[in-house]
Amino acid sequence: MTGFAVLVLRDLRLVWRRPGDVAVVLAFFVVATTLFPLGIGPETNLLARLAAGVLWCAALFASLLSLDRLFASDYDDGVLDLLLLAPWPLELAALAKCAAHWIVTGLPLAVLAPLLGVAFGLDAKSLLVLAATLAVGTPTLSLIGGLAASLTLGARRGGALLALLALPLCIPTLIFGASAVETSVSGEGFGVHLAILTALALVSLATLPWAMAAALRQGGE
């Protein structure tokens, strides 16, 4: 088994031992999104138009919630030194941490979102589009958040700084994720938006692990 797989499985096992951390994130997503239909009232047309933006923003905030501990926990207990000293590329270790984060955050968000979309009166096709955009878009959020987490390693008030760093970088993903669902609601083609989301994910995948590794080496000094 490669170090990459070992690290992904280790992080999943740690989440399994402490499921509360992930449960809080998913509960936040559910509560935050259901507040909107309750606050706005049963105006189905208005809700359907808001759905994409609200669900995407809530997913973005939810995935950032758990990110401040992504590298900080390994930094605090000294395991980061062992990752820095592992005889394989640190870029892969950073990617493994983000992959584990996506499996326990992004993927459940993509599964949950269509269920919540029902409360916004989205049609069946748009619910599927919503799930698809989140499935393709949340890896980008995990990678960008991972970069912010590695840059704020050891910083005081790292959580707030992390959000400040990560949120602006997530704007393109947010725009194309939400607009894919909107165009689906208004009955237009959404393929282009989905393609751009995929492109954003691939560009993040191809560049951010290197940036994260560099930040971790600095932080590990």
Next chain:
Amino acid sequence: MAPPHTPPRLEAPLLEVLDLACQRGGRRVFEGLSLVLEAGVLLALTGANGSGKTTLLRALALLVPLEAGVVRWQGKDVAADREFWRGQIAWLGHLDGLKGDLMVRENLLIAERLRGGDGSRVDAALATFDLTNLASRAVRTLSAGQRRRTALARVVASGAVLWLLDEPLNALDAPAQTALRTALATHLASGGLAIAATHTALEIPGARTLELGVA
């Protein structure tokens, strides 16, 4: 990719450090530091708090950038092949490097697999530090000394040639200190090399001492 524990030729120096200099936070911690160590040697780093013991260990592992100087392993500059060099090192920092939510044995197995090993030495290493009956306890439930023993067992289980140890005796009781001395002696006798920052004498026959912070 487990580093093979091949005893190198005894006459050649295993580790050479030439004219090393390091800065931390804008302050020169040491400079012009040179070392030549053969297989089977323990080097004890001593010196006051803040004299650069930890920095030297981190510099040797290339965890901090070298301001000047070169580190050679078996005659080759270690900066040329960092992944190979990292494979030669077993690291014990001042933090234990253990996950509190994982069990003792899990911690060792995962650490060993992250190094590319198969974990075959884990059970023997646990026995060395009398941890066999704690193997399925979560590390967060252990005392400081028990955690330190687990971290030391991780070093032993790595099978790496070079042990870099930062205050290995911290929090250890008398039987655990004896176990560490025995493990160190076995490691050195099989052609290993160890560098330990310490305030307490390790009492290993033939150990060399380098006092830092003496201008």
